[in-house]
Amino acid sequence: MTKSKKKRTVQAASKWVTTDEEERALRRERAAEEPMRVRPLSSSRAELFQDYAVSRTDVPDALPYTVELRSLGEPVNSCTCPDFRKNFLGTCKHVERVLASVRRPKRNEPAVSPKAELFMTREPYVPLLRIGAGVPSDAARKLAKQVDTQGRLRRTDAAGLAALIGTCEAVAGRVSQEVRDFLTELETREQLERVKAAFREQIIEAEGAAPFLKLPLYPYQIDGMLHLAFTGRAMLADEMGLGKTVQAVAAAAVMREIMGVKRVLVVAPASLKAEWEEQVRTFTALPQEVLFGARHERLLRYRHTPAFFLIANYEQVVRDWREINAVFQPELVILDEAQRIKNWRTRTAQNLKRLEARFAFVLTGTPLENRIDEVYSLTEFIDPSLFGSLFRFNRRFYRFGADGKMAGLKNLGELHEAVGRIMLRRRKDDVEEQLPERVDNTYFVEMTPEQTVRYKEYEETVARLCHVAKQRPLRPEEMERLQNALACMRMCCDSCYILDKEVRDAPKLDELEKVLDDLWAADPQRKVLVFSEWVRMLELAAERLKKRKIGFALHVGKLPQQMRRKEIVRFKENADCRVFLSSESGGVGLNLQTASVVVNLDLPWNPAKLEQRIARSWRKHQKNRVNVINLVSQDTIEHRMLGTLKFKQGLADAVLDARGDAAAFEQENARGAFMARLAEVMDTALQVPVAGGQKRVLEIPADQRLGALLQSENPGVGLCLARYGGDADQVQAVLAVGRPEAADALRGQVEKTHGVALPPDRVVVVTPETRALLLRLAEMGFITLRQDAAKRIFDTGAGEPPPSPDLVRRCGRAREILDVAKRQMRMAGVLAEGCFGDEADKAAREAVCRAAGTLILFAADVPADKVTYPMTEAWVTAVKADAEVDREQVAVLQTAHFGLAAEPKTFIEKAQGFVGYCEDVLEKRQMGGGRIIHFNKS
Structure with missing residues (x-):
């Protein structure tokens, strides 16, 4: 019985379109299966209708969600979990677990709360008052005067809601925390609308100029700036070329002036980080920082950056979102070219939506390219409650056939109206008088x-x-x-x-x-x-x-x-x-x-x-x-x-x-x-040619040509597999183990040997660590690896990429340079112990300048045999420009090269640290990809 029920629920949940009852049944099933603990929060544990804390027992330090229980049969209960806030069902697995856990009512005890209950309904999202049977008649009359017959506010402004909350508390009613949060939001919104009107008038009178902006804005950009700044969580979907970046920068500056926002995280494609840096510098004097470096360096910047704008790329944020929330704690997140999160199934979209910030801007010129659920994913980042859960969105805007599959679209006018609550979009022909022909x-x-x-x-x-x-x-x-x-x-x-x-x-x-x-x-x-x-x-x-x-x-x-x-x-x-x-x-x-x-x-x-x-x-x-x-x-x-x-x-x-x-x-x-x-x-009208033409016979099969090419010109892969179609040379996909950046070069080699330019997503290079994880998962039975699905093209035996000849040469040259630098440091130490301070300082500076050749070998595009002593000022600049080099070590190098003043004893200690740092860099390069690079020290 239990198995068939589980099967039916899973089938219902996997369909494109489900009913509310199927969704509720799914949550009841999860409530019964998942290990949870329910704890009443009232001092009176016998009280049935109160707040309950619900938490997982199989997750260490799991944070509890709060369930407000008002009824045992009606969908009027509340929960603080994300699912409840957007499914519009009036229930969730936590509510269902509480309903299954609490005692049954005694004889003649009502199945609903006897108190005055003020809470938020889901659709529409408004405050609702229910006056329980236990409320005295005079108190009930006071409450009834402030709401209509359905229990909704007569005065829908913040003052009206505040008055109702006061009356409800005076008669010992229960006010949901969600109502109090809604009041705060309402008061803020009303205040901002007043400020917005006055601010817009001032900036228009000043012809787009503002004291915190270096350059004036066009009228349509003023509207975009105000839309972002005073909506708080909003989308700007202007067509390309209308200056979305400028409007977002200006809006962030407004929020700094008016709302006290102190930290902004800009998330953009890596190729646009420099563009953002330039635009911020052009339009404002606000401090900014572009995020570079390895993960440990980024974590330090989250904690110590003084910047107002911290500019990162998507790949960094996907990996660091937990630390960003915990350490950097942005108050505003700006997603540029936000079509990167339009596919809600991707890891990028899922992790970006875990960012915690009070305000959020979504910038995209193409919020919809192929499917309307792309719009759903973008709006979910801004306001998850706008469309609710995906099943509700599908039900409202897709047309389904008898087989349950998508057959068309519907209610597009309603979709446009809903998106318009948070989105401002202008096309070039809307502002054509301000744009060239x-x-x-x-x-x-x-x-x-x-x-x-x-x-x-x-x-x-x-x-x-x-x-x-x-x-x-x-x-x-x-x-x-x-x-x-x-x-x-x-x-x-x-x-x-x-x-x-x-x-x-x-x-x-x-x-x-x-x-x-x-x-x-x-x-x-x-x-x-x-x-x-x-x-x-x-x-x-x-x-x-x-x-x-x-x-x-x-x-x-x-x-x-x-x-x-x-x-x-x-x-x-x-x-x-x-x-x-x-x-x-x-x-x-x-x-x-x-x-x-x-x-x-x-x-x-x-x-x-x-x-x-x-x-x-x-x-x-x-x-x-x-x-x-x-x-x-x-x-x-x-x-x-x-x-x-x-x-x-x-x-x-x-x-x-x-x-x-x-x-x-x-x-x-x-x-x-x-x-x-x-x-x-x-062009399916073409006649299908009759088979029988002669195939061109190649003397050497394509897979062997590719293997030979990898042997002589390896771009950084240790293992290469290929899938073929019916034709022995019809390559369909290539998988390799090595350095991911080798994918483009490998794709070119496949094209050269097979005569087919595979799309980038059909040539994949994974790291040895990823391969090891897949093998482990296969051993544990979670996945199956088909040994017969692909042909082995190339294999070093270790499954890891061989080091490039150039890297081997550079590592060998770096070892020679460091050996000399270490001898110089030992000499500096001996001189210092003999109280020859000036001579020791000179030897230490020479050691630093020599050791810096190691960094030049890996930071500048200079042939290995051209890195000699003494170093040039251009090479110092190259080391300084390399974001991977520690900034303290750059300062030591500049002190040594330019002869800057420094206390000899202190500088010798720093010089020793610099040489050690250079040796660490070399060791990391030697261990690149997990393979040790051996070279002849003689």
Whole structure:
């Protein structure tokens, strides 16, 4: 009986749509199964309707939740747990556990509280008064005067609620803590509305200027600043280019002035941290710090930073959220490019939502790209009670078929209205009078015969698979082949060079050169952004620009962050640098309004990504007309993608901006219409070719070529496995053990040996620690590892990456340098003991300058054999710029190199510590990845 009940509940909970009763049953089941302790909080333990503390008994130091019990049968009880606050069921597992644990009422004892009870209802979220049977009649009359017949406030302002709380307490009623919190929030909100009105009037009169801002704001930016600052927890979803960063910085400054906010955590993609630093410096004089370094260094900064703005990237916060809550304790959290948390299933989204802060800003230009539950995830970070639990959101806004599967959308107007309570969104055409003109053009380009032949080969593969998909669902391996073939079709549209370096023809680049000639014939100073999804296409473009002696900057993900930043600065400040070549890494967050032309060498699948590219130029402070030029290969998948991009943009318009026809997306066959558009892109009308063509036979199998390449040019992996499809050379995915940063290089080697450019998520490099964990979990029976699922391509035997030859050389050179430095320190010690203070000081300074060569070897891009003594000032600067080097040790090096004054005895001690620090650095490098690097000390 118990087993069947459990099975039914789990099945109900796993469906897309459930009923309230199924959800309540699930919570009753959890209450019965999980080990919990219930403890009454009133001094009168015999009192039934009181507050109870409920805590887990299987979790050490588990914090209790408080349950307020008012009824044994009605859903009017309360709990302080997160689930209760957003499920709108009036119950949770803690309430159900209390109901199961308390004594049953005695004969003639009521099943509801006899007191006056003031608590919050869930839907709508308002205070409600219930006058129990035990309340004296005169007290009941006083209470009744302040509420309507349903028990709700007649005066809904803070003063009205405060008066009701006072009356309720005077007649010995119980006031829920949630009501008191609501009163505080209401009073704060009313006060802020008054301040907001006065503040807005002042700043508009000052034409956007404020004493705490260095530069004035546009009128629409004033509204955005006030929306964020005075809503407190809010979303700013302006289209790209309208200055969301500036509005958030200004709003934080307002909150510092008016609300006393002292600590702000900015969470942004790593590539945008420098951009935030620049914007904060440009618009305010507030202290800031960009978070760098290893975990132990970050933990120190959380405790000791004096900054108002602490700027971190998502990966750091995902790992450090506990310490951030406990130590840094931000009062305001700003998420930039918050689409990183739109998938509520990801670890990033889950950990970011554990951040504890009174205020929160969510900044995104694309709150919806593909699915409406992306909006749900973003709003959950701001206000979990806005839509409640996910099951309630699904029930309200998705249409489900008889089989329980999603069949369409509904109530999009209501969704737009609900999101509008916390979201402010302006599109460029809303504030067009403050923005420069933008002109979009699409140029169609014919492919070469070689491109066409290769394109048709992949198109035939797609046609076959689409034909199969009409008969039955594709298997996972078939879907992977379809995705790979589609990607290769798109690559061929750009240039065969992406797949085969022997073929260098690229009609799109021919067209690009014509476009540049036309642009510069009219205005030689115009700067141009050129985007492509494929790095090899950008490399080919770079070669052509070099031949024509045209200055350009390159911004791709494989470049180090500091190098990318230098490229951005060079493009902005150097008049001769007129072209900015960028992959998708430059499509988000960068301000490149010095350019007034955007050329897309290819089209992304997602319209939001296309707009992100364009917004790098078409944004505030742009004084010139912006030309957007899309280069599209004629009669190809790119040509057909144009309609699909418009469809996806239409869905975002309906939900976010209430534009277009929402009903068109709420039809029963909306899913079918979407699939039809995908079919148009895949071009399933193609005839399926008849099998029988000759396959090209390779002399050496692709897996052996890859193994040989890893043996000679290993990017940092010790074990490499590959999964193949039916075709022996049709690689589907690659898994390696080694250094995760080797993934890009490994992907390039797979492309070189197999002729297929796998998507980045199909080439994964895990650390040896992760592999060990997986093996341990397999031994314990939690997971199953299929030994026959992949082919072993390369294996060092240890499963760990071999050290690179360059690293071995650098470690050997570092050991030579340290041996000399240690001898110098021993000499300094002997001189100091003999009371030769000046000579000892000189020897210690020389030892420091010599030992610093170890840091140069790992901090600067200098050949190992070029690091010699004496060191140059540029090398000192390089050590100082390396965020991994301890700041105290940098000070010791500067004292030694520049001859700064220091007490000899103290400095010798610091010099000894510096040499030891350098030796620690070397040991860490030698132990990189867990493998000791051995070298000949002779």
